[in-house]
Amino acid sequence: MNLYAEAGAGALNVLVGEERIDAAVAIQFKDRMREIALQPSERVVLDLSQVTFVDSSGLGAIVAVMKMLAPARRLELAGLTPNVAKVFRLTRMDSVFTIHPPAPAAPPAPDPAPLAADRHGG
Amino acid sequence: MQADALSVRHALRVMQLRLAGTLPEAVAGTLELVLAEVLNNIVEHAYRGEGGSIELCISARPGALVCRVADQGVPMPGGELPDPPRPDPALAIEDLPEGGFGWMMIRELAQDLQYRRDAGRNELRFRLSLG
Numbered sequence: 001m002n003l004y005a006e007a008g009a010g011a012l013n014v015l016v017g018e019e020r021i022d023a024a025v026a027i028q029f030k031d032r033m034r035e036i037a038l039q040p041s042e043r044v045v046l047d048l049s050q051v052t053f054v055d056s057s058g059l060g061a062i063v064a065v066m067k068m069l070a071p072a073r074r075l076e077l078a079g080l081t082p083n084v085a086k087v088f089r090l091t092r093m094d095s096v097f098t099i100h101p102p103a104p105a106a107p108p109a110p111d112p113a114p115l116a117a118d119r120h121g122g
Numbered sequence: 123m124q125a126d127a128l129s130v131r132h133a134l135r136v137m138q139l140r141l142a143g144t145l146p147e148a149v150a151g152t153l154e155l156v157l158a159e160v161l162n163n164i165v166e167h168a169y170r171g172e173g174g175s176i177e178l179c180i181s182a183r184p185g186a187l188v189c190r191v192a193d194q195g196v197p198m199p200g201g202e203l204p205d206p207p208r209p210d211p212a213l214a215i216e217d218l219p220e221g222g223f224g225w226m227m228i229r230e231l232a233q234d235l236q237y238r239r240d241a242g243r244n245e246l247r248f249r250l251s252l253g
Contacts, residue, residue, distance in 0.1 A: 023162040024127035055158045056224035063220050070215040083151040090230045091223045095211035 001028040005036045011076075012041035016051050021058030030061045037069060044069055045100070049079025054087050063093065076100060125174040125193065130161040133178065149252055153180075153187060156231050159224040160191050160246060168195025168244055185252050186233075192245045203237050203246075205229060 002017030014036055021029055037044060046062070048054075054062070066075040078100040080088065088094040123133050134154050141150055157178070164176055177192040198204070206222035229235070232248040239245075 020131070022127070022131065022158065023165070024131055053154065053158075055155065055162065056221075056227060057162065059223050060220040063218055067215055067218065067220070082148070083155065086151065087155065087223075087227065090227045092208055092211050093223075096209075096213075096215075096218060 001025055001032050003029075003032050003036060005039065007039060007041060010041065011043040011045050012036070012039055013045045013047060015047040015049075019051060020053045021051055021061065022053060022055045023057040026057040026061040029058070030064050033061075033065045034068060037065070037073075041073070043074055043076055045076045045078055047079045048077060048084055049081070051084055052081050054084045056087075056091075059087055059091060059093065063096075066097065074098065123176050123178060125161075125165045125169045125176050125195075127162065127165060130158065130165060133161065134158055137180070145252070149187075149250070152231050153250055156228055156248070156250065157189070157191075159228050160189075163224055164191070164193045164195060164244075168193045170196070183249075187250045187252065188247070189232075189250065190245065190247050192243055194243055197239045197244060198237060201237075201239060203235060 004015040004017055006013045006015075014033070016029075018025070044065075046065075062075070062077075069075050076098040077088075079102065080099060085094070085099075088097065088099070123129050134157060137157070138150060138154060141153070145153070161176060161178070164174075165171065168174070174193060174195055177190075179190045181188050204222070204225040206219075206225050208226060209219055228248075232250060234247070234249045236247045237244070238247075
């Protein structure tokens with residue numbers, strides 16, 4: 001179970017580096033989150049952008065982590081992919097968690113031509 | 123297939139690879155979720171984590187997939203499929219359920235759920251609409 005934690009701006013950001021949080025890894029996920037949460041922070045934000053599948057066991061583990069952090073700290077979610085968002089919606093857990101909307105699309109990259117010309121000229 | 127969490131993962135992956143391109147993405151996602159819930163319930167409850175075998179059959183019908191899943195584990199409690207209440211979003215965090223989500227989702231996503239216990243065997247049938 002790959003979880004990457006980074007502290008910043010009052011929040012502990014935890015990126016889940018796995019495609020699945022399912023019955024096969026739900027207990028591991030809960031245990032690893034328990035260790036990571038020892039690090040103090042006001043909020044914990046779970047980044048699920050690399051997760052394409054969560055089942056009821058995975059959802060139960062995420063709810064358990066939220067209960068473990070409460071009442072002092074709140075678990076927030078970010079980067080839900082469509083199938084994962086559906087699981088939260090079907091079980092009404094979408095109204096229990098703070099779910100951050102996806103980051104706005106990056107602005108189009110500037111035209112590289114002038115840069116290339118500069119380099120060529122220099 | 124064998125009744126353990128990693129075999130469930132493997133079966134779902136094989137199924138997704140076989141069906142890739144033949145089903146709309148949302149339907150493939152629904153099928154994976156419903157089957158994951160049904161199969162993991164058998165692993166955890168019918169076989170109580172002690173292993174066993176599961177028979178899985180999926181057939182395509184006009185506008186729907188028909189699934190049949192059978193095992194030789196313990197029967198459903200009361201001989202009926204669970205129907206857990208949907209949690210009230212106003213519940214305090216400490217009162218939120220950590221289980222029961224599987225049957226909530228199966229009941230939301232599958233149609234014509236039928237359960238039968240016969241000669242030491244559990245058989246569950248359901249349909250998933252392609253529409």
